[in-house]
Amino acid sequence: MNTRTIEKLSILADAAKYDVSCSSSGSKRKNENGGLGNASGMGICHAYTEDGRCVSLLKILLTNHCIYDCAYCISRKSNDVRRAAFTIDEVVDLTISFYRRNYIEGLFLSSGIFKNADYTMERLVKIAQKLRTEHRFNGYIHLKAIPGASEDLLHQAGLYADRLSMNIEMPTSEGLALLAPDKKREDMVQPMKYLKKAIAENIDSKSASNRSRLFLPAGQSTQMVVGATKETDWDVLGIATEFYQKMKLKRVYYSGYVPVSNDKRLPSVGTPVPFIRENRLYQADWLLRFYGFRVGELLSPATPQLEMEIDPKLSWALKNMQVFPVDINSADYQLLIKVPGLGLESARKICTARRFGRLNWEHLKKMGVMINKVRYFLICDKDYERKDWQPEQIRSFILNGGASKYKAAFSAQLQLF
Amino acid sequence: MKQVVYDGSFAGLLTAIFEVYEYKLKDVTLCREGDFSPALFEKHHVVYTNEQKAKRVMAKLNSKMSTAALSQFYRCFLAELSEMDNCLLRYAKYTVSSKNSVENNYRNPDVLLVQQISRKVYREKHRMEAFVRFKLTGDGLYYSVIQPDYNVLPLILKHFRERYADQRWLIYDVRRKYGIHYDGSSLEEVSIDFGSSSQASIVEERSSVLDEKEELCQQLWQQYFSSVNIPERKNMKLHIRHMPKRYWRYLTEKMA
Numbered sequence: 001m002n003t004r005t006i007e008k009l010s011i012l013a014d015a016a017k018y019d020v021s022c023s024s025s026g027s028k029r030k031n032e033n034g035g036l037g038n039a040s041g042m043g044i045c046h047a048y049t050e051d052g053r054c055v056s057l058l059k060i061l062l063t064n065h066c067i068y069d070c071a072y073c074i075s076r077k078s079n080d081v082r083r084a085a086f087t088i089d090e091v092v093d094l095t096i097s098f099y100r101r102n103y104i105e106g107l108f109l110s111s112g113i114f115k116n117a118d119y120t121m122e123r124l125v126k127i128a129q130k131l132r133t134e135h136r137f138n139g140y141i142h143l144k145a146i147p148g149a150s151e152d153l154l155h156q157a158g159l160y161a162d163r164l165s166m167n168i169e170m171p172t173s174e175g176l177a178l179l180a181p182d183k184k185r186e187d188m189v190q191p192m193k194y195l196k197k198a199i200a201e202n203i204d205s206k207s208a209s210n211r212s213r214l215f216l217p218a219g220q221s222t223q224m225v226v227g228a229t230k231e232t233d234w235d236v237l238g239i240a241t242e243f244y245q246k247m248k249l250k251r252v253y254y255s256g257y258v259p260v261s262n263d264k265r266l267p268s269v270g271t272p273v274p275f276i277r278e279n280r281l282y283q284a285d286w287l288l289r290f291y292g293f294r295v296g297e298l299l300s301p302a303t304p305q306l307e308m309e310i311d312p313k314l315s316w317a318l319k320n321m322q323v324f325p326v327d328i329n330s331a332d333y334q335l336l337i338k339v340p341g342l343g344l345e346s347a348r349k350i351c352t353a354r355r356f357g358r359l360n361w362e363h364l365k366k367m368g369v370m371i372n373k374v375r376y377f378l379i380c381d382k383d384y385e386r387k388d389w390q391p392e393q394i395r396s397f398i399l400n401g402g403a404s405k406y407k408a409a410f411s412a413q414l415q416l417f
Numbered sequence: 418m419k420q421v422v423y424d425g426s427f428a429g430l431l432t433a434i435f436e437v438y439e440y441k442l443k444d445v446t447l448c449r450e451g452d453f454s455p456a457l458f459e460k461h462h463v464v465y466t467n468e469q470k471a472k473r474v475m476a477k478l479n480s481k482m483s484t485a486a487l488s489q490f491y492r493c494f495l496a497e498l499s500e501m502d503n504c505l506l507r508y509a510k511y512t513v514s515s516k517n518s519v520e521n522n523y524r525n526p527d528v529l530l531v532q533q534i535s536r537k538v539y540r541e542k543h544r545m546e547a548f549v550r551f552k553l554t555g556d557g558l559y560y561s562v563i564q565p566d567y568n569v570l571p572l573i574l575k576h577f578r579e580r581y582a583d584q585r586w587l588i589y590d591v592r593r594k595y596g597i598h599y600d601g602s603s604l605e606e607v608s609i610d611f612g613s614s615s616q617a618s619i620v621e622e623r624s625s626v627l628d629e630k631e632e633l634c635q636q637l638w639q640q641y642f643s644s645v646n647i648p649e650r651k652n653m654k655l656h657i658r659h660m661p662k663r664y665w666r667y668l669t670e671k672m673a
Contacts, residue, residue: 001630001633001634001637002633005633005637006633006637006640009637009640009644013640013641013644013645014644014645016645017646017647030579031579031580031582034582034583035583036580036581036583036584037580038579041576044543044546044547045547045659046547047547047642047668047670048655048656048659048660049645049646049647049656050646050652050653051646051647051650051652051655052650052652052653052654052656052658052659053645053647053650055642058641094637097630097634097637098634098637098638098641100551100553100559100581100584101550101552101559101634101638102549102550102561103638103669258650273649273650349521349523352523353521353522353523353524356519356521356525357522357524359524363523363524366523366529367523367529
């Protein structure tokens with residue numbers, strides 16, 4: 001490492017930052033060899049950038065040279081940007097030096113495609129291998145699976161990495177064909193299928209013998225860009241559900257498109273990043289994974305977009321008022337978590353606390369529940385004066401009661417433009 | 418009202434709880450030695466820490482609550498908040514007097530407070546696991562200076578020992594004037610008396626000169642931190658909520 005490394009780092013970190021995943025949790029890799037690092041605990045965010053995103057991993061590209069020309073990508077072949085490439089040792093050194101100083105949880109390595117898929121993948125694998133074997137590194141390693149890489153290389157990657165991810169890039173095949181004519185959805189889905197099988201086989205074989213061998217303990221994830229093409233939230237969440245169910249993915253990330261190109265096929269440079277939509281998609285994603293909702297309950301082909309003004313759970317509740325009010329002292333957990341304003345943690349607390357006696361609003365308030373939101377959907381011992389509010393009234397009470405951090409974005413002023 | 422004074426150690430707190438029962442003390446206020454000022458016309462009771470008594474209280478609590486609740490209890494002690502000791506005393510009495518575990522009875526104000534404060538301490542512990550920044554000295558010691566809101570060093574030891582099993586390190590709490598040193602095989606508490614001058618800077622001076630690569634590493638990290646930022650998404654409010662300003666003075670990436 002030397003001062004030239006600083007320059008390379010600035011180029012190759014800058015090019016990697018559009019990949020939003022930074023998760024370092026979910027692995028089971030313990031420091032059992034007296035070496036460096038431990039990835040068995042929960043993930044840790046060591047810093048936060050000024051855009052408020054977590055910095056958990058050293059997220060870099062091996063190189064930003066690329067043979068492809070995907071319109072949405074800053075490293076596309078036709079883009080006039082500074083190019084650089086790390087050597088294998090540079091990446092290993094950087095990772096170890098940063099990890100020893102407690103800057104990071106590990107490495108997230110991706111790369112532009114140089115020469116071909118296998119040539120690139122082979123180098124990514126070599127870096128992971130070197131970290132694990134020569135440096136006895138037990139920190140977190142997330143490698144990007146290169147579309148079209150051979151199964152043999154994917155398998156090797158799985159032996160050293162904690163997570164592999166293959167980005168689907170665009171929510172629809174049409175979007176992909178439009179913006180990334182060199183890439184095929186099939187080349188992305190095939191490796192996912194292979195890895196899903198390999199992970200399952202490894203778990204099966206573990207019970208028989210060879211207990212200590214890990215194979216992608218933190219599973220697979222993917223990412224798609226939203227707001228670059230004309231896909232709907234129904235499309236986006238539909239494909240996400242498919243990935244969760246059929247491919248057993250651990251996470252699907254949604255990345256609001258940051259305009260990096262003057263290409264006519266894309267929103268022009270200067271178009272605002274669709275933050276709110278991205279946020280609503282993540283909220284919906286959580287509802288699907290942890291709150292027992294199905295996509296069909298939140299959206300339909302007739303209403304294919306999430307509401308921007310209110311969160312998806314509230315939106316669902318206002319359309320399904322027949323479910324409410326729910327009795328705080330008797331409703332079961334599965335129903336409680338569907339109440340707007342109640343999270344998994346408050347629902348759990350309510351369920352344990354009411355075994356000791358009946359709960360009232362005062363108890364809820366002290367537990368940190370947002371009374372102003374839940375009061376329209378719950379009944380307690382000493383009830384608020386109940387009126388037959390219409391959903392539209394409840395919506396406006398809640399909207400006017402709390403200051404949404406997005407409020408400015410809905411002001412009439414903006415509509416003038 | 419009777420003040421019960423103890424030495425501020427965890428065993429001391431447990432001994433105090435024991436003696437509240439032993440001497441049938443009524444209407445008591447717990448007080449740490451350092452915070453104690455004798456009030457006129459009021460009696461006080463001095464507790465001498467006793468391992469046997471502490472162990473008995475521990476065993477009793479252990480039999481009445483889960484391990485998770487017991488560590489909540491310990492975390493609240495580490496919060497070093499003056500009202501907390503009395504809350505812990507009431508919580509312990511409530512626990513002892515009940516047949517079954519009361520740890521989930523959030524309708525009780527003490528149970529709720531223990532839950533809430535222990536959570537704050539836990540968050541601080543987690544923050545320190547994130548915000549410790551080691552610097553490497555010429556003789557191979559990775560050292561870090563911290564100034565946590567609560568006394569979380571005892572809670573983060575395990576994490577750092579497991580993670581940095583093959584390197585020598587020192588984490589020093591400037592507020593509480595003690596640190597933990599790991600020599601590659603065992604942990605040791607160290608207290609360094611720096612006198613009155615600025616403590617962080619003395620740690621820097623006392624430790625031998627920095628390793629020759631240290632400055633480059635810090636520059637690399639600072640470069641990385643600024644390069645991963647996406648200016649189009651700037652959100653300082655969120656940034657500061659996650660990384661409150663009081664931690665910045667010890668964060669390498671915020672020193673550039």
